[in-house]
Amino acid sequence: MAVYRQVQTNFWQDDFILELTPEERYFYIYVMTNPRTTQCGIFKIVKKLIEVELGFDRKTVDKLLKRFMDYGKISYCERTNEIMIINWVKYNFIDSKNTKLCINKELKEVKNKEFIRTIYKICLERKYDIEFIFKDIDLDPINNEGEAKVIPLKTDSEDIKSRSASSRLENSTKEDNKGLLDSFEAPYKPLGEEEIYINKSYNKQKVMNKSISRVLLEFSKNIKKASKAEIEKFIQWRKDFEEEVIIKAIEQAVKYKAKHIGYIESIIKSWAAEGITTMKELMKKFDRTKPRVNFDAYRYVD
Missing domain, CATH: 1.10.10.630 (DnaD domain-like)
Structure with a gap:
């Protein structure tokens, strides 16, 4: 658990932030800096704790969670009480051994497998060291019944074929x-x-x-x-x-x-x-x- 989280001073001039209400800004800062935040951007927090620490009632907490999910900034899993700050690892990643070890350890504690796969895709797109970061981590997604379902990762050649097929289908559509x-x-x-x-x-x-x-x-x-x-x-x-x-x-x-x-x-x-x-x-x-x-x-x- 980190002692501090970094927020840049130009946060307040960001166009997205300028469009938010004071209540939304307060909530967004809280999501990014509360004591349960992690290096991987996924952490567990129950709604009751959010109510106590922010002084909001449950209706307001539910409204704000849904609103920021609609904004595409976070995902929240009711089943596991986990929040994922979607772009956290994209903008806060440090290419050091200790950071990667920390993320690997944190991801092993994450219950929502879809969150893990989302982080995996971001790391893959940004050419992070996925073999190190995701060592010994199960990447199988969870279906609606809560059971694991194996989806093997595609090789480069398979991925090219898949995109070609997708392109043909798209053109016909x-x-x-x-x-x-x-x-x-x-x-x-x-x-x-x-x-x-x-x-x-x-x-x-x-x-x-x-x-x-x-x-x-x-x-x-x-x-x-x-x-x-x-x-x-x-x-x-x-x-x-x-x-x-x-x-x-x-x-x-x-x-x-x-x-x-x-x-x-x-x-x-x-x-x-x-x-x-x-x-x-x-x-x-x-x-x-x-x-x-x-x-x-x-x-x-x-």
């Missing part, structure tokens, strides 16, 4: 879904949402989608293929906001690695609360939130 997304060429990974087919009321749908075509393009390129529910949100937002404003919200989600419709919606709602609906109004806000430098403080004095 695009051909089948002419209409709404026929002009979008960006790749996406199917995440289980209901596929969108425009067989009924085509002309009416075409008119509605015309006002959000660029929004859908940006969402498809940078996040994923939009589900039916997400498209309906975009259409609803377009009634009150300029298209560029919605696109800017998507860019913020990508910039701060919170690629989730929940985070985009939180940005849109916060701007609406400030009466911001146009790009001109939004740019004024950004100008106000830029850090100012007191040049007089740096003036040379004899």
Whole structure:
């Protein structure tokens, strides 16, 4: 257990933090710095303890946990009472033997196997020493019944074949879904949402989608293929906001690695609360939130 956790001073100028409520900022700092945090970013904590240490009731704790899960910042497992700070190991990893030994030891105590596999994927993408970090660690995920299920890791050649097959399937899916997304060429990974087919009321749908075509393009390129529910949100937002404003919200989600419709919606709602609906109004806000430098403080004095 570490005595301290490092939080950079520019935390308070971060665009994601600026959009949070004071309550959310307090909770986020707590998640990153409470005494049970670990080097791997996964730790066990019961909700009752969060209530006591933060002074919140259970309803507020549940609300904040769900909100930050929607933001894509944490995952929380009710079954094991474990929290995973999703990008912790990405931004706090130190390539030293002691750090890797510490992470290896901590991961062996983690009950939620899906959390372990998520950390594994991040380490693999960032070319960390996975053989050392995950030595003697079971990487089998847990299914809904709580039983272990073996999923062997793919070799490079198998992975290339898998991606090729996925690409062929993706191309055939695009051909089948002419209409709404026929002009979008960006790749996406199917995440289980209901596929969108425009067989009924085509002309009416075409008119509605015309006002959000660029929004859908940006969402498809940078996040994923939009589900039916997400498209309906975009259409609803377009009634009150300029298209560029919605696109800017998507860019913020990508910039701060919170690629989730929940985070985009939180940005849109916060701007609406400030009466911001146009790009001109939004740019004024950004100008106000830029850090100012007191040049007089740096003036040379004899």
